[in-house]
Amino acid sequence: MSKTVLVCCGTGCLANGSKKVAGAFRQLLAGTDHQVECVVKETGCNGFCENGPLVQILPDDITYYKVQVQDVGEIVEKTILAGAPVERLLYKNDAGQRVRSQQENPFYAPQMKVALRNIGKIEPSSVEDYMAHGGYRALKKALTMTGEEIVRELEASGLRGRGGAGFPTGTKWRSAMELERFPKYVACNGDEGDPGAFMDRSILEGDPHSVLEGMAICALAIRAEEGFLYIRDEYGLAVHNVQEAIAQAEARGILGEHILGSDRRLKLSVVRGGGAFVCGESTALMASVEGRVGEPRAKYIRSVQRGLWDCPTVLNNVETLANVPVILEHGGAEFAKLGTERSKGTKVFALVGKVKRTGLVEVPMGATLRHLIYDIGGGVKGNRPFKAVQTGGPSGGCIPADMLDLPVDFDTLKARGAMMGSGGMIVMDDRSCMVEVARYYIKFLSEESCGKCTPCREGLRHMLAILTDICEGRGQESDLELLEQLCDTLEDASLCALGKSAPNPVRTTLKYFRDEYEAHIKEHRCPAGVCTALTRFVINPDKCVGCGACQRACPAGVISGSGKKVPRVIDNTRCIVCGSCREACRFDAVEAKGRAGL
Amino acid sequence: MNITINGKTCTCEKGEFLLEVARRNGIPIPTLCHHPALAGQGSCRVCLVEVDEGRGPKIVVSCVYPIQRECTVETDSERVRRERGMVLALLRKRAPESRRIAGMCRLYGAPELPRLTPADTGKCILCGLCTRACTELSVGAISTVNRGVLKEIATPYHEPSTVCVGCGACANVCPTEAIPLTETAETRTIWGKTFQLVRCASCGRILGTREELELAAKRCGQEPETLCERCRKAATAQILADVYGD
Ligand SMILES: Cc1cc2nc3c(=O)[nH]c(=O)nc-3n(C[C@H](O)[C@H](O)[C@H](O)COP(=O)(O)O)c2cc1C
Ligand code: SF4
Ligand code: SF4
Ligand code: FES
Ligand code: FES
Numbered sequence: 151m152s153k154t155v156l157v158c159c160g161t162g163c164l165a166n167g168s169k170k171v172a173g174a175f176r177q178l179l180a181g182t183d184h185q186v187e188c189v190v191k192e193t194g195c196n197g198f199c200e201n202g203p204l205v206q207i208l209p210d211d212i213t214y215y216k217v218q219v220q221d222v223g224e225i226v227e228k229t230i231l232a233g234a235p236v237e238r239l240l241y242k243n244d245a246g247q248r249v250r251s252q253q254e255n256p257f258y259a260p261q262m263k264v265a266l267r268n269i270g271k272i273e274p275s276s277v278e279d280y281m282a283h284g285g286y287r288a289l290k291k292a293l294t295m296t297g298e299e300i301v302r303e304l305e306a307s308g309l310r311g312r313g314g315a316g317f318p319t320g321t322k323w324r325s326a327m328e329l330e331r332f333p334k335y336v337a338c339n340g341d342e343g344d345p346g347a348f349m350d351r352s353i354l355e356g357d358p359h360s361v362l363e364g365m366a367i368c369a370l371a372i373r374a375e376e377g378f379l380y381i382r383d384e385y386g387l388a389v390h391n392v393q394e395a396i397a398q399a400e401a402r403g404i405l406g407e408h409i410l411g412s413d414r415r416l417k418l419s420v421v422r423g424g425g426a427f428v429c430g431e432s433t434a435l436m437a438s439v440e441g442r443v444g445e446p447r448a449k450y451i452r453s454v455q456r457g458l459w460d461c462p463t464v465l466n467n468v469e470t471l472a473n474v475p476v477i478l479e480h481g482g483a484e485f486a487k488l489g490t491e492r493s494k495g496t497k498v499f500a501l502v503g504k505v506k507r508t509g510l511v512e513v514p515m516g517a518t519l520r521h522l523i524y525d526i527g528g529g530v531k532g533n534r535p536f537k538a539v540q541t542g543g544p545s546g547g548c549i550p551a552d553m554l555d556l557p558v559d560f561d562t563l564k565a566r567g568a569m570m571g572s573g574g575m576i577v578m579d580d581r582s583c584m585v586e587v588a589r590y591y592i593k594f595l596s597e598e599s600c601g602k603c604t605p606c607r608e609g610l611r612h613m614l615a616i617l618t619d620i621c622e623g624r625g626q627e628s629d630l631e632l633l634e635q636l637c638d639t640l641e642d643a644s645l646c647a648l649g650k651s652a653p654n655p656v657r658t659t660l661k662y663f664r665d666e667y668e669a670h671i672k673e674h675r676c677p678a679g680v681c682t683a684l685t686r687f688v689i690n691p692d693k694c695v696g697c698g699a700c701q702r703a704c705p706a707g708v709i710s711g712s713g714k715k716v717p718r719v720i721d722n723t724r725c726i727v728c729g730s731c732r733e734a735c736r737f738d739a740v741e742a743k744g745r746a747g748l
Numbered sequence: 749m750n751i752t753i754n755g756k757t758c759t760c761e762k763g764e765f766l767l768e769v770a771r772r773n774g775i776p777i778p779t780l781c782h783h784p785a786l787a788g789q790g791s792c793r794v795c796l797v798e799v800d801e802g803r804g805p806k807i808v809v810s811c812v813y814p815i816q817r818e819c820t821v822e823t824d825s826e827r828v829r830r831e832r833g834m835v836l837a838l839l840r841k842r843a844p845e846s847r848r849i850a851g852m853c854r855l856y857g858a859p860e861l862p863r864l865t866p867a868d869t870g871k872c873i874l875c876g877l878c879t880r881a882c883t884e885l886s887v888g889a890i891s892t893v894n895r896g897v898l899k900e901i902a903t904p905y906h907e908p909s910t911v912c913v914g915c916g917a918c919a920n921v922c923p924t925e926a927i928p929l930t931e932t933a934e935t936r937t938i939w940g941k942t943f944q945l946v947r948c949a950s951c952g953r954i955l956g957t958r959e960e961l962e963l964a965a966k967r968c969g970q971e972p973e974t975l976c977e978r979c980r981k982a983a984t985a986q987i988l989a990d991v992y993g994d
Contacts, residue, residue: 426895443892448790448812601874601892601899602791608838611897612864632863639834642807642827643793 152187153230155179158204158270160195160355161348161387167218168192168203174222175205179230186230191279194356194391195348196270197510198257201241206270211251214239244528257507260525264488264496265312265472266512269356275394277402280359286404288475292367293412297327300371304474306482308494313339313430313467314542314571315647316493316560319474325454326372326464335463336368336377337439338471341423341430343382344543345594347574349498350468352510354381354388357472358395362418364471366405367478368464369416377416378458380435382423393420427544427598431646432457432465434600445600446646467572469498489515493559497570503540503577504531516557519549523577534579537678538662542571544591544598545651547658548584567658569651581732583680584663585670589617591655599648606649609640613656622683623745625671630660679742682727686743689731691717693739700731700740753821762817766810767795770823777823778832778852780839780923781875782811786884792875793835794852798822807831833858839873846871846924871926874899878918878927887911887963890918890939903939913959914943948976950983 157163157172172192179188196204201215207229214225214236221239228234240248241255252258263269272279280286292300305320326334338361342350353361365377381389396418400406407415421439428434429444432453438444439458457463473495477485486494493515499522502508506528513522519539523529530536538548541558547568549556556562560570578587596610613636616629637653644650660667669675676684689700689709694717701709701718706726711718717739720731732740750757753775760769765787770777781792790812798805801819807827822828836858840849844866852858878901879891889912893902903909914936919927929938936943936957943957953976955961965972975983 428895447788448809450808450813450816596897597895599896601895601897602876604791604793604835604838604842604873607874607897607899608842611867612838612841614897615865616863626863628863632861635834639831639838642831643796643809643835645790645793645809 151185152189153210154208155188155190155230156193156206156208156270157190158194158196158202158206159192160199160202160352162195162199163202163204164387166202166216170219171203171205171217171222174219175226178222178226188230191273193272194269194274195352195510197266197352198507199510200508204270206252210235211253213241213250213252213255215241256528257509257511257526260521261512262488262496262514263512264476265353265360265469265498266357266510267476268360269352272357274356274358274391275398277359277395277398277404280357284479285359285475286363286410288478289363289366289370289404290410292370292478293410293414295370297371297373300367300478301327303477303482304371307477307485308482308489308492309470309473309477309485310493310560311467312469312473312497312572314569316570319466319470322454322464322466323368323371325452326374326462329455329462331462332373333376333461334372334374335458335461336365336372336374337436337458337463337465338365338377338379338468339430339432339435339465340379340381340385340388340468341435342385342468342572343427343430343598344572344574346502346576347500347543347572349500349510349573351382351385351388353468353472353498354379354385355391358388358392359399360472360475361392361468362395362399362405364466364474365418366409366416367474368466368471370409370414372462372464374464375415375417377418378421378439379418380421380423380429380439383425389420389422396420426600427594428600428646428648431648433646435465436463445602446648448645469573490557490559492561497558497573499558499573499575501527501575501577503575504534504579504582505529505577506531513558515559518555518557520554522558522575523554527577530577530579532579534581536577537580537582538578538584538587540568540576540578540587540655541574542569542654543574544594545569545648545654546571546574547654548578548587548662549658550662567654567661569654581678581680581729583621583676583678584659584666585617585620585676586678586680588655588659589614589621592617592652595648595652599652600646603643603645603649605640605643606645606652609636609644609649610652612636617656620667620670621676621681623670623674623681625667627671629671630664630667633660673744674746675744676742679729679732684745685727686722686745687720687725687727687729687732687740688722688743689718689720689735690739690741693737694718694735695737695739697736699734699736703730703734705730749815749818751815751819751821754823760815763814766797766799766808766813766815766821769815770797770810770821775823777810778856779811780852780873781877783877783881783921786877786880786921788812789876789880792839792873794832794839796828796832796835798825798828829857832856837861838864841866842869843867843871843873843924843926846873846926848924849873869900871924872901872922873924873926874901875923876901877921877923881917881921885915885917887913887915889913908941909939912939912941913963914938914941914957915960946972946974948979949974950979951976953978 175190205214205217309319310316424438424444434444434446498512540548592614599606601607679685696714696716708721708724758773779795781789795810797810836853889909919929946955961972
């Protein structure tokens with residue numbers, strides 16, 4: 151009998167010591183005369199990093215969480231040799247029961263993995279392992295097809311770009327295919343600059359061959375012979391795994407001079423990112439690949455026509471490309487059965503923020519926000535009221551509670567002023583200040599704007615100043631109109647999509663949470679109790695049970711009172727408004743008020 | 749191909765830039781970062797106009813907008829006036845000391861926006877023409893540093909540049925006279941460095957800085973010029989006259 155031990159060695163689990171765990175398994179299983187033959191594999195990210203390191207045992211189909219070196223002996227003895235689970239390392243579901251398989255885990259059960267299909271199951275760079283899981287079959291098939299046939303499958307699939315704009319991939323490939331100018335290039339956008347996003351990283355790290363295969367299929371269709379993977383500079387492991395995967399695929403004769411022994415060739419190489427968010431924008435990315443400063447240019451002529459070195463170029467996002475082999479293998483029509491009318495397939499989201507279960511989640515397009523946040527995410531942390539979900543990265547928008555039943559797809563989110571973006575999803579509870587959220591994103595964008603064009607560079611500077619004023623109690627009633635005016639100008643007159651979409655966080659919060667802005671400006675009060683200049687914490691004596699938790703939490707030591715059932719009192723003149731007391735109180739006794747009267 | 753600008757039919761080639769077509773037809777569009785020798789900048793955004801190609805009007809910047817199909821263009825619609833006014837108003841906050849920007853703001857009715865704090869940096873609107881000019885001359889003494897709201901134009905580390913030849917091309921292309929260039933009878937000072945001026949050996953007109961002439965000479969493998977263009981032509985004519993007689 152043979153067993154496989156899959157140790158998650160994505161960035162999250164590595165940080166929690168998974169390399170040592172894998173080593174411990176190898177050591178314990180090596181050389182002894184166990185009846186069980188056992189392979190230990192180090193895989194990419196399973197998407198549930200907060201519970202890492204993850205270890206999965208096959209064929210028993212048991213997954214363990216938070217595994218440490220000292221647990222390995224017990225796992226070997228009980229599970230690997232005797233087939234029984236180690237109860238304490240299993241996941242506890244919402245009903246408090248321990249579950250064995252990922253399929254029983256509420257985080258994984260509702261998911262559908264297409265782009266992430268191999269991650270966690272294979273050794274990332276290994277071409278053998280990828281092929282053992284069906285890899286490069288689609289490429290082989292593509293070699294027997296004409297460019298036209300390949301592009302038709304893509305068009306039939308309805309696949310739209312996962313990098314943010316949702317542009318139909320088939321249409322882009324067709325434009326490139328029909329141009330009779332050579333050379334042509336394929337490029338992969340792995341810049342992923344959104345704070346908190348890690349879907350592309352995990353694909354590049356955990357299943358690099360799927361992206362290479364997608365690029366190779368594109369190259370066959372449009373007749374390109376060279377390609378680049380532009381990978382964010384901080385993603386060291388991704389760069390390493392992709393380079394290793396290219397080397398293995400070339401050594402195997404899959405890529406390189408003769409694609410799978412044919413007379414077609416493809417040379418792929420990695421370019422490390424320029425370290426700025428704007429380098430993810432297509433024209434800036436191409437400038438950066440060419441060795442110039444990563445600044446966008448006017449895109450009136452699309453980069454498909456005038457891309458790298460002014461040649462026809464197809465640039466696709468990592469996740470877009472990872473879907474391509476699936477489409478070729480099973481046919482575009484099959485893929486199009488997934489998802490909604492105009493958004494096909496699945497989408498990977500990075501679900502983070504005030505949600506019980508955070509991680510990387512893949513669901514069919516059209517799943518509702520409620521499904522993502524409550525079923526998969528398990529609801530808001532501490533069962534606090536849900537306030538908003540921010541989707542689409544820094545230039546996405548905030549969606550309020552009454553829209554939780556919206557299906558998530560490109561067009562629905564856009565119609566509400568937010569966007570799918572690359573799939574960031576940040577859950578916020580009633581203790582998130584929406585003005586502060588807008589300020590945070592505008593600050594990020596103002597630092598990341600390339601500064602080339604007037605509206606973006608100057609407009610963001612002033613928007614940030616106004617939002618900071620509002621958060622610090624200097625807001626004026628006319629500010630909201632001025633903000634809207636600046637939003638219009640950025641949208642209309644900016645050079646690239648960074649500036650054009652930068653107003654989204656301001657617009658959506660103004661639209662759905664205007665009362666919060668007004669409370670800041672007119673009442674000098676931050677309803678969420680976040681903006682320190684406008685907040686005073688007061689302990690409600692009717693709710694306080696006198697447990698003293700707030701006193702122990704207060705770093706400034708300004709809460710007085712002692713004894714059970716005696717309400718505590720905050721000395722607001724010395725309070726630093728850090729909010730630790732409110733976090734510590736389990737009876738919601740600490741309330742946020744305005745600073746009026748202080 | 750024909751397009752309509754402000755109701756007037758204009759003939760143009762496919763791919764021609766909208767700004768050129770408008771100007772050829774006597775329709776004025778304000779520009780700042782557009783320079784015929786350094787095309788494709790597209791950074792200041794004051795040349796924006798409204799274009800309708802049959803799918804509804806959209807704002808484009810005319811200096812880099814290549815005409816692809818028949819369309820109608822408005823250079824002074826309400827939306828154009830509003831957005832152009834905002835762009836100019838933002839530029840005035842960036843370059844409060846520029847008389848040119850102030851003048852354009854008046855001409856195009858830019859809003860005052862008293863609520864917004866001006867940047868304290870003089871006249872530069874960060875259009876990038878100067879660095880383009882310097883780069884095209886293959887000198888590369890100045891560049892933009894930082895990105896986003898902290899962007900500025902400078903020599904490396906704000907030190908006097910080691911490669912600057914003092915040609916003044918940057919100051920010449922600057923639309924807002926933001927680059928200080930001062931001259932005495934013998935010297936020119938720019939970017940914190942003072943250069944010796946060379947004058948025409950015959951008429952005494954300024955030829956340029958010594959470094960500038962030496963660089964030009966080195967590039968074409970000749971001795972540096974000593975005569976200005978007019979005197980050189982005159983000298984050549986004299987030689988020809990001497991050889992062939994009058
Ligand atoms: C400021 C900015 C940043 C972007 N960053 C990324 C990125 O990190 N990754 C990405 O795939 N697309 C990014 N995009 C979108 C790309 O410009 C481009 O649309 C995308 O890579 C095309 O691939 P797709 O059609 O497969 O989505 C960004 C766009 C903008 C305007
Ligand atoms: S906000 Fe901070 S300093 Fe103020 S009372 Fe609470 S814990 Fe103490
Ligand atoms: S100095 Fe003049 S040319 Fe250079 S960026 Fe500033 S405004 Fe433009
Ligand atoms: S790295 Fe292991 S679950 Fe993400
Ligand atoms: S003149 Fe057209 S953008 Fe500056």
